[in-house]
Amino acid sequence: MPPSLPILLLRAIITGFGYKLGTExxxxxxxxxxxxxxxxxxxxxxxxxxGMPADPSAPGAPVPG
Numbered sequence: 001m002p003p004s005l006p007i008l009l010l011r012a013i014i015t016g017f018g019y020k021l022g023t024e025x026x027x028x029x030x031x032x033x034x035x036x037x038x039x040x041x042x043x044x045x046x047x048x049x050x051g052m053p054a055d056p057s058a059p060g061a062p063v064p065g
Contacts, residue, residue: 003011
């Protein structure tokens with residue numbers, strides 16, 4: 001005979017709670033023990049890669065046409 005609905009609901013809640021705790025613990029461990037991310041990329045610091053300037057009205061910008 002299958003378990004009753006309240007028992008299945010309780011088991012689902014406990015399983016979901018355990019999954020959430022495990023996920024958060026894993027994220028914490030990766031943040032503490034995992035590889036460090038670079039502070040900022042070149043674009044985040046304001047440096048533009050080689051190529052077209054960001055402002056089309058800037059001196060030296062190519063003229064469309």
